[in-house]
Amino acid sequence: MTSTKTFAAILLASASLVGSAGAQAPAGPAAGGRASENFATRCEALAGQVMGEVAITAATAYLQTRTLPAGPGGRTGQMAPHCLVEGTINQRVGAAGVQYGIGFELALPVEWQGRFLLMGGGGLNGSIRPPSGPVAAGTRDALSRGFVVASHDSGHKGAGFDASFHADQRAALDFAETSVRTVTLATRALAEGFYGMAPHHSYMTGCSTGGREGMLASQRYPELFDGIVIGAPAMRPGQSNLGVEWAQVLLNQTQPEIVAGPAGITAAERLVVDRELTRQCDGLDGREDGMIFDVEGCRGFDPAALACAPGQSDSCIAPERVEALATAFAGAPFYVPIPWDTGITFTGPGLPGYLPAGAPGPFGPANAARDIDIAERINALQWDAVGRLTDTAYWTNLSTYLGRGAKLMYFHGVSDPWFSAFDTWDYFQRAREANGAEAWDDAARFYMVPGMMHCNGGNAFDQFDLLGPMVEWVENGVAPDALTAARSDGTQGERPLCPHPQYPRYTGGDPDAVGSYICTTG
Ligand SMILES: [Ca+2]
Numbered sequence: 001m002t003s004t005k006t007f008a009a010i011l012l013a014s015a016s017l018v019g020s021a022g023a024q025a026p027a028g029p030a031a032g033g034r035a036s037e038n039f040a041t042r043c044e045a046l047a048g049q050v051m052g053e054v055a056i057t058a059a060t061a062y063l064q065t066r067t068l069p070a071g072p073g074g075r076t077g078q079m080a081p082h083c084l085v086e087g088t089i090n091q092r093v094g095a096a097g098v099q100y101g102i103g104f105e106l107a108l109p110v111e112w113q114g115r116f117l118l119m120g121g122g123g124l125n126g127s128i129r130p131p132s133g134p135v136a137a138g139t140r141d142a143l144s145r146g147f148v149v150a151s152h153d154s155g156h157k158g159a160g161f162d163a164s165f166h167a168d169q170r171a172a173l174d175f176a177e178t179s180v181r182t183v184t185l186a187t188r189a190l191a192e193g194f195y196g197m198a199p200h201h202s203y204m205t206g207c208s209t210g211g212r213e214g215m216l217a218s219q220r221y222p223e224l225f226d227g228i229v230i231g232a233p234a235m236r237p238g239q240s241n242l243g244v245e246w247a248q249v250l251l252n253q254t255q256p257e258i259v260a261g262p263a264g265i266t267a268a269e270r271l272v273v274d275r276e277l278t279r280q281c282d283g284l285d286g287r288e289d290g291m292i293f294d295v296e297g298c299r300g301f302d303p304a305a306l307a308c309a310p311g312q313s314d315s316c317i318a319p320e321r322v323e324a325l326a327t328a329f330a331g332a333p334f335y336v337p338i339p340w341d342t343g344i345t346f347t348g349p350g351l352p353g354y355l356p357a358g359a360p361g362p363f364g365p366a367n368a369a370r371d372i373d374i375a376e377r378i379n380a381l382q383w384d385a386v387g388r389l390t391d392t393a394y395w396t397n398l399s400t401y402l403g404r405g406a407k408l409m410y411f412h413g414v415s416d417p418w419f420s421a422f423d424t425w426d427y428f429q430r431a432r433e434a435n436g437a438e439a440w441d442d443a444a445r446f447y448m449v450p451g452m453m454h455c456n457g458g459n460a461f462d463q464f465d466l467l468g469p470m471v472e473w474v475e476n477g478v479a480p481d482a483l484t485a486a487r488s489d490g491t492q493g494e495r496p497l498c499p500h501p502q503y504p505r506y507t508g509g510d511p512d513a514v515g516s517y518i519c520t521t522g
Contacts, residue, residue: 036063039110042194043083054186056087063110068130079132080144083108083194089186094168102179104152106187107131108194113146115471116191116199118184118225120206120213121153123160125175128153135205135455136229136411138465145467148199150187154179154213161362166386176389180213181221201474205467207231207455208419215392215427218408222401227470230410232419232455235393235427238381240419241363243335247328248356249372254320262366264358265325269317270345273355276306277340286506291459292341293495293503295414295421295448296521301340303329325355334378336422343415343451343458351454354417393427396434407473408444409466409480413452421448425500445480446500461485461495482519 040061047059066079084107091101105128117133131151133142143149155174156165165171174182184202192198204225206214211233218228234240251263265273278290280301285293292298303326308316317325331337338344338354346353351362358366381387398408410428412421425446432440451460462485469480482504483497493512496504498519509516 036110039063039083043085043108046083046085046190046194053090054087054190055089055091056085058084058086060084060086077130077132077134079107079130079141080146081110082143083110084131085190089182090170092170094171096167098165098168100156100165100168100171102152102155102174102183103128103157104150104183104187105131106151106190107143107149108191109143109146109148111146112148112195114197114200115142115145115147116184116188116202117142117147117149118180118187118202118204118217119149119151120204120208120210121151122208122210124158124163124165125152125154125209126156126158126160126162126165133205133467135207135210135231136409136464136466137205138463138468140465140468142203142205142467147203148187148191150183152179152183172386173389176386177216177220180217181224184221184224201226201471203227203229203467203470203474205229205231207233209234212390212392218398218401218406219392219395222398222406223404225406226404227407227409227474229466229470230408230424232412232416232421233392233410233424234419235423236387236391237419238384238387238391239335239393240423242377242381243328243332243338243420244354244361244418245367246332246372246374247324247354248358248367249369250324250328251321251356251358252368252370254318254324255370257370260368262358262368263356264366265321265355269321270347270355272306272315272317274342274345275315276303277301277342277344280305281340285503287511289511290342291451292414293450293505295339295341295450295503296501297503298340299337303340328356329354331420331422333374334381336420336426338420339414339422341414341450343413343453343460344417346415346417346453346458350457351417353415353453393423396427396431398431398435402435402439402443405474406443407470409447409470410445411447411449411464411466413454413456413458413460413462414448414450415452415458415460416454418454442479447483447497448500448503449485449497450503456488461487461493461497463488464497482514484514 043061046056049056061083068077070076086105089102094100129151131149133149156171202225204214211230214228214230215233255263281292281298282288284297306317307319307322329338344353344355412424414421428446451458452462456462464485472478485497486494494514496514496517502519504517505520
């Protein structure tokens, strides 16, 4: 704490020396003139500063909209005018002589509105995403709303699933939890020094590993944030990965022993699944549109109906393969059930749906084994030190976080092929029980997104703004209810996004209009 306070004081002093704009927030308009010259000067004066463990390696003023170079998948992005601060916290030589330290980027907007946002990461982190705050922000990211936005690599450099940093104790701890606090305190102090006042509210948004980071922030650092948006959290990836592997092995067992390699659900079998899902679940929400909005209603899906009757071989699936799927989706002794949703038949690009494809996944080729020692694997998970420290599925006492009036919003794609949406919902219900229904309902919401894959994508209304409603809730006491979702692929139409277990039921009229639906559990 002492070092960050000193840090803020130094920056504040430098700001007041360089320009008068530093004493006021929000900063003046971006367009031309002395204000933007001062902004640029004060920004670039940060470069090369070292304060305690925090070293600023670069500081660049972008006074016009900044276009990002193409990232994964060729996507580009636009960032509202800002000062980009790049730096490292606790740069050092660690285990095996490898350089470690928490790399961070901080975007200080020209038009600051007084709020701070920490971005969650993804995979095993190891790189710094552009600090724009895009998760659950609809078409308007946090930076363009005037948030200060911080992004970081959680303490190591490496490709998405390079786990070698676990050889270094500090890097492992930073990934598991500590970097969230370290980066927040350092970058918030930086913002305070730059603008001359501390952010009046702090938020966090993230999905997958970023969702896990949001959960750990609420569980382990309850004083840090006022509102956290948590998407498809990697709450206990050891268990969910084992579930994916188990489903593959169950299907492998249905192959004749002479067939080598992993089994896959065929294209014809996928059509059968799709047809039966539609038959049993599509209309439960009042409209047959190829999407299953009544997620709880579809828990009653009966996979037995997929199986070939005696003598039947067409438009059906062999009974032993149906049995394998039914077992895998029902939830293993170590995991929750997997939702039967339309996206399970998806074959890519990107992560395929939950139906075993026999194709390589993010961790390499599919398992071709016909046997798996589940008891031994569960025991290994129970003794897995990294899982013990990183998992966020178990701690539910959020009394300090809730006691401050802080809020939580969770979202999860129902067709997420990696982490079951029912696992996050299960946590939500356990936390409700642990903290009391009244306190929980006053502070937490859960939004299921039918058809959505892992964090986004799929045949889904996967574009929605939870950040704006979160700010309204935290700062103005307006609790969110039904929200509006659109399609990120640009296809026309909107749907209500209902707080689970409610779902949007069609009541008639234009199917593309939100007014044609009501949120209900009926
Ligand atoms: Ca439907």
